[in-house]
Amino acid sequence: MITLTGINKIYRTREIETQALENVNLEVNKGEFLSIMGPSGCGKSTLLNIMGLLDTPTNGTITINGTSTEKMKDRTLAEFRNRMIGFVFQSFHLINSLNVIDNVELPLTYRKISAKESRHLAEEVLQKVGLSHRMHHMPSELSGGQCQRVAIARAIVGDPEIILADEPTGNLDSKMGTEVMDILHRLNKEEGRTIIMVTHNEEQAKQTSRTIRFFDGRQVE
Amino acid sequence: MNTKYFKQIWAHLRQDPVVSIISVLGTALSIFLIMLVVMLQQVKVAPFSPESNRSRILYAQYISISNKKWGDGSSNGPMDVKIAKELYKSLKTPEAVTIYSVCTIPAVISIPNSGTITTDALLTDADFWHVFDFRFIKGKPYDQVSFDAAIPSIVMAESMARQLFGNIDIIGKNVEFNYTSYRIVGIVKDVSTLASTAYAQVWVPYTTTSYINNIWCEVGGSFSTAILARSRKDFSAIRTECNQQLAISNKKLSEKGYKILSRNRPYDQEKKTITYGANIEPDINADHRQKIIIFIILLLVPAINLSSMTQSRLRRRIAEIGIRRAFGSTRSKLLKNIITESFIVSLLAGIIGLIFCFAFAYLGTDILFAQPYQSTFCQPTIDTSILMQPATFLYALGFCFVLNLLSSLIPAWRASRINIVNALNGKIK
Numbered sequence: 001m002i003t004l005t006g007i008n009k010i011y012r013t014r015e016i017e018t019q020a021l022e023n024v025n026l027e028v029n030k031g032e033f034l035s036i037m038g039p040s041g042c043g044k045s046t047l048l049n050i051m052g053l054l055d056t057p058t059n060g061t062i063t064i065n066g067t068s069t070e071k072m073k074d075r076t077l078a079e080f081r082n083r084m085i086g087f088v089f090q091s092f093h094l095i096n097s098l099n100v101i102d103n104v105e106l107p108l109t110y111r112k113i114s115a116k117e118s119r120h121l122a123e124e125v126l127q128k129v130g131l132s133h134r135m136h137h138m139p140s141e142l143s144g145g146q147c148q149r150v151a152i153a154r155a156i157v158g159d160p161e162i163i164l165a166d167e168p169t170g171n172l173d174s175k176m177g178t179e180v181m182d183i184l185h186r187l188n189k190e191e192g193r194t195i196i197m198v199t200h201n202e203e204q205a206k207q208t209s210r211t212i213r214f215f216d217g218r219q220v221e
Numbered sequence: 222m223n224t225k226y227f228k229q230i231w232a233h234l235r236q237d238p239v240v241s242i243i244s245v246l247g248t249a250l251s252i253f254l255i256m257l258v259v260m261l262q263q264v265k266v267a268p269f270s271p272e273s274n275r276s277r278i279l280y281a282q283y284i285s286i287s288n289k290k291w292g293d294g295s296s297n298g299p300m301d302v303k304i305a306k307e308l309y310k311s312l313k314t315p316e317a318v319t320i321y322s323v324c325t326i327p328a329v330i331s332i333p334n335s336g337t338i339t340t341d342a343l344l345t346d347a348d349f350w351h352v353f354d355f356r357f358i359k360g361k362p363y364d365q366v367s368f369d370a371a372i373p374s375i376v377m378a379e380s381m382a383r384q385l386f387g388n389i390d391i392i393g394k395n396v397e398f399n400y401t402s403y404r405i406v407g408i409v410k411d412v413s414t415l416a417s418t419a420y421a422q423v424w425v426p427y428t429t430t431s432y433i434n435n436i437w438c439e440v441g442g443s444f445s446t447a448i449l450a451r452s453r454k455d456f457s458a459i460r461t462e463c464n465q466q467l468a469i470s471n472k473k474l475s476e477k478g479y480k481i482l483s484r485n486r487p488y489d490q491e492k493k494t495i496t497y498g499a500n501i502e503p504d505i506n507a508d509h510r511q512k513i514i515i516f517i518i519l520l521l522v523p524a525i526n527l528s529s530m531t532q533s534r535l536r537r538r539i540a541e542i543g544i545r546r547a548f549g550s551t552r553s554k555l556l557k558n559i560i561t562e563s564f565i566v567s568l569l570a571g572i573i574g575l576i577f578c579f580a581f582a583y584l585g586t587d588i589l590f591a592q593p594y595q596s597t598f599c600q601p602t603i604d605t606s607i608l609m610q611p612a613t614f615l616y617a618l619g620f621c622f623v624l625n626l627l628s629s630l631i632p633a634w635r636a637s638r639i640n641i642v643n644a645l646n647g648k649i650k
Contacts, residue, residue, distance in 0.1 A: 054547055054641040075551045082549025093544045093645060097232030110549035154548070 007060035038214035086155030090167035145176030251523035252574030265494040279487035283499035297499035299323035301442030343421035360407035527628035543644030563629035571621035
């Protein structure tokens with residue numbers, strides 16, 4: 001599904017050079033629930049951003065579903081992200097000026113589908129995450145757990161094959177965290193979505209199909 | 222257009238009301254200022270009754286004549302009726318040609334057993350009523366027969382009629398116009414002084430006055446000419462015909478050493494409005510350049526200010542930019558979104574600015590439309606038909622668009638280039 005070959009990421013400033021990722025080779029299979037663990041600053045999020053085509057590696061190649069993303073232009077990359085990948089962020093990243101349903105519809109606004117269909121799909125996923133009663137609320141009126149469920153709804157509304165979750169329970173208490181994890185497991189098991197999750201939580205990692213560990217930009221396990 | 226745009230704009234405006242108010246009012250005031258300049262120009266060139274045909278009228282307000290004995294000198298001013306007829310009335314291409322006094326003439330008017338009133342009178346021929354579309358409330362204009370026969374007939378503005386008689390049912394009654402009895406044949410709706418050619422309070426046939434005898438330098442007099450073309454396309458043919466007539470007249474005048482200088486007359490409405498003297502041909506290109514420079518300054522100064530406001534608004538929305546990019550927005554789509562949002566705000570501000578402008582035009586008519594060489598003591602009047610020109614709205618829309626582009630293009634472009642991960646983390650790099 002996703003193949004990373006020889007990925008390096010170096011951040012350069014005038015004074016210093018920081019190697020965030022060093023020769024990462026990784027293969028993620030379709031339907032897998034992969035967790036990435038490691039201490040803060042070890043390059044987990046950088047790796048996730050590169051896999052999600054939000055950032056480019058300094059060198060190395062990324063292949064998703066057999067397609068190399070190396071030479072993709074902005075338009076193709078945007079379309080690829082829109083169709084193939086759904087993101088769930090630690091701090092939810094909802095647009096505060098839009099209500100819940102409009103936030104969920106966001107990925108669909110970049111597709112050629114009717115407003116009616118878009119609304120219908122958004123309502124459907126909100127029901128799936130148990131938030132159909134909060135459709136017209138603003139993000140500021142929701143709890144953290146509810147915000148993350150909206151973020152998950154937004155991530156899956158476009159029916160992407162891959163979900164990238166960057167510490168999805170990092171800002172939630174354990175009860176809400178469990179609720180969010182339950183939804184992710186359901187999406188993996190029942191819908192066969194490939195999920196790659198960055199986490200610090202050993203318990204959550206144990207529940208996934210595979211765990212890889214990073215240290216100082218290198219995969220150590 | 223997607224209603225989400227409006228919902229989101231409204232939400233953003235509400236997020237920081239002080240900045241929003243300053244931003245919207247700043248744009249509104251800029252549009253107000255620009256539209257005032259446009260409006261001042263518009264009233265000079267846009268059609269409104271009785272000058273509804275402005276777009277297809279050519280004017281020969283003045284004549285210029287030189288003489289071999291004068292060296293490089295020339296004499297310039299209004300023309301004599303005889304030469305006006307020879308040069309312009311004889312033209313075959315136009316729909317109609319009218320000869321009228323170069324400006325309104327202060328006259329006294331009265332009815333029996335009452336005092337005299339000073340009035341602005343225009344001396345015209347019968348074709349004047351064809352070239353200009355007055356709104357007759359009662360009666361009709363004097364015709365060619367009564368004009369040729371020099372029958373003292375008078376057309377009066379409604380307010381003048383009411384001032385004299387208290388009502389407008391006065392067709393057929395007589396008034397004393399410059400101490401001569403005239404029969405009232407028509408009452409027209411009042412004409413704004415902004416109708417620079419057709420304005421007067423009373424109109425009489427010039428054949429009934431002695432003004433036709435004021436002649437200087439063979440061809441100079443007290444009259445001007447307006448030529449109504451069938452369409453603007455005929456302007457070139459009319460000018461060619463005018464030049465042919467001029468050559469014929471000059472041949473006759475050359476015997477006495479005189480020569481009429483063309484100065485590329487007749488002029489269209491726009492050129493007429495920038496004619497400040499009879500002895501020079503107005504430079505329309507210089508006038509355009511001057512206006513463009515004024516508009517650029519008027520647009521650029523607020524655009525720079527608004528640009529920094531847009532930039533600071535976008536800075537607060539940096540994470541949103543990252544989110545949109547992550548979920549599939551291309552750079553160009555993001556650019557389009559930001560510019561569209563900004564345009565909607567500019568448009569809202571533009572509407573407010575235009576309302577300010579109309580309000581100011583009504584309330585400040587005396588200041589705004591005071592004319593430098595006014596031949597009347599009447600205050601300029603303005604009504605909706607003069608101000609509410611479709612072109613005015615188009616100009617306002619155009620200026621909003623340009624202002625928006627100038628103020629939002631660079632911030633939007635910069636926002637669209639931000640690295641997605643940095644944007645998500647709230648960093649502008």
